Amino acid sequence: MERLGTGIGWRPEIADEIAELPGVDWVEVVAENICPGHLPPALQALRERGTTVVPHGVSLGLGGADRPDAGRLAALAERAEALGAPLVTEHIAFVRAGGPLTASPAMEAGHLLPVPRTRDALDVLCENVRIAQDALPVPLAVENIAALVDWPGEEMTEGRFLAELVERTGVRLLVDVANLHTNHVNRHEDPATALDELPVEAIAYVHVAGGIERDGVWHDTHAHPVTQPVLDVLAELCARVTPPGVLLERDEDFPAAGELIGELDAIRTVLKEAPTPRTATAAPAAATSAATTTATTDISTTGTDGTGTGPARQRLAVAQAALLSALVAGTPAPEGFDRRRLLVQSRALTAKRASVVAKVAPELPGILGAGYRDSFLDYARHRPMSAGYRQDAMDFAVHLLATDRPADPDARRELTQWWRDRAGPRPPRGPVQRLSRAVRLALHRR
Structure with missing residues (x-):
């Protein structure tokens, strides 16, 4: 594994600033936000001057009950090859639930949700990771996530869960120290204990990000400055190992270049002032011997009880569907x-959904004005997303038009035209089909 150095998450909103930042050795890009054949010119320019680019996936759902989708894996592999990346990264999370395993409607979370630290979840995760490793052209590293809620009946600490995952699959780790801090505040888990349990030699690189505390709950926003407690967790990690790379993440409310430089300098200071670590540098987890790899493959596909992962997937599917339904469809809490925490998480998911739809369909806030957010939150409260944010924007428009909104006739005509331009001749699928038909009939009558 090559040393990466100090990096920053590449976002189009700060592409010009990143190009001028001093001492940036590499960048990370959200894999789903780029097209391999049409890279943004600013990102292509970074590659041409020798900057390493790592694709960071957010939609595989490796911690979900279903096996990874072959199409999503192929897309991630294509991006890794197009970028000449030394590795790809994803999350230990589930992002969707329902479907055939539960004979219930499929639901999308629109965000990363924690998996229970149980034997069932670990067996499923190990098999999913092995499937992904086999499909990708470069090594895979997986990231610990922030959590607002605790699963009942957990059987392992986060550190032990990750350690067993590495032992059984040889996967590398992307350790997010901001997420360790989040879990310290929200779940009362000691970051130092988690780091003590981790196989630090498996670390591929480290994330650092900002957040904010509200009413005793830490929100990992990626929209606020990095706090000292997060830097303290980074220092704890650096006392144990010299990470191959450290990356600053920022996704919203982007500051001026000077503030980004200050945060990168603060990270470099922690790395410089860290005592000599117990492990000189993090080594690739893929150095596992062939004999060990064979053994772990057998474990990860059969499960710890030798019965295969089918029963574990079924149990995990039911549990995850119940939780996600409570969060996005208003069903009773499992x-x-x-x-109270489920309500906090539910509101956070809906707020993020509104923000992302506003990004992928910026015309909607323009048409609806100040009423956009309240209208969307009302629409989304009991309507789970099932086919991604772009379809969610279309479904939202259908919902408004079917209920004769917005009230202003000019705005309604503009929304109608927006929807017509994107709906095309094919009728939509899924639960909005009847609403869409009603909209078409209403428009025909007019």
Whole structure:
């Protein structure tokens, strides 16, 4: 594994600033946001001057009950090859639930949700990781995520869960120290204990990001400055190992270049002032011997009880569908969950959904004006997303038009035209089909 150095998450909103930042050795790009054959010129320019680019996936759902989607894996592999990336990264999370395993409607979370730290979840995760490793042309590293809620009946600490994952698959780790801090505040988990349990030699690189605390809950926003407690967790990690790379993440409310430089300098200071680590540098987890790899493959595909992952997938599917339904469809909270925390998570998911739809369909806030957000939150409260954000924007427009909104006739005509331009001749699929037909009939009558 090559040393990466100090990097920053590449976002189009700060592409010009990143191009001028001093001492940036590499960048990370959200894999789903780029097209391999049409890279943004600013990103292509970075590659041409020798800057390493790592694709960071957000939609595989490796911690979900279903096996990874072959199309998503192929797309991630294509991006890795187009970027000449030394590795790809994803998350230990589930992002969708329902479907055939539960004979219930498929639902999308629109965000990363924590998996339960149970034997069932670990067996499924190990098999999913092995499937992904086999499909990707470069090594895979997986990231620990931030959580607002605790699963009842967990059987392992986060550190032990990750350690067993590495032992069984040889996967590398992307350690997010901001997420360790988040879990310290929200789940009372000691970051130092988690780091002590981790196989630090498996670390591929490290994420650092900002957040904010509201009413005793830490929100990993990626939209606020990096706080000292997060830098303290980074220092704890650096006391144990010299990470091959450290990357600053920022996704919203982008500051001026001077503030980004200050945060990168703060990270470099932690790395420079860290005591000599117990492990000189993080080594590739893929150095596992062939004999060990064969053994772990057998474990990850059969499960710890030798029965295969089918039963574990079924149990995990039911549990994840119940949780996601409570979060995005308003069904009762599953037994054992903190209802107040579920409400916080539900509101966070809906708020993020509104923000992302506004990004992928910026015309909608323009048409609806100040009423956009309240209208979307009302629409989304009991309507789970099922086919991604772009379709969600279309479904939102259908919902408004079917209920004769917006009230202003000019705005309604503009929304109608927006929808017509994108709907095309084919009728939409799924639960909005009847609404869409009603909209078409209403437009025909007019």
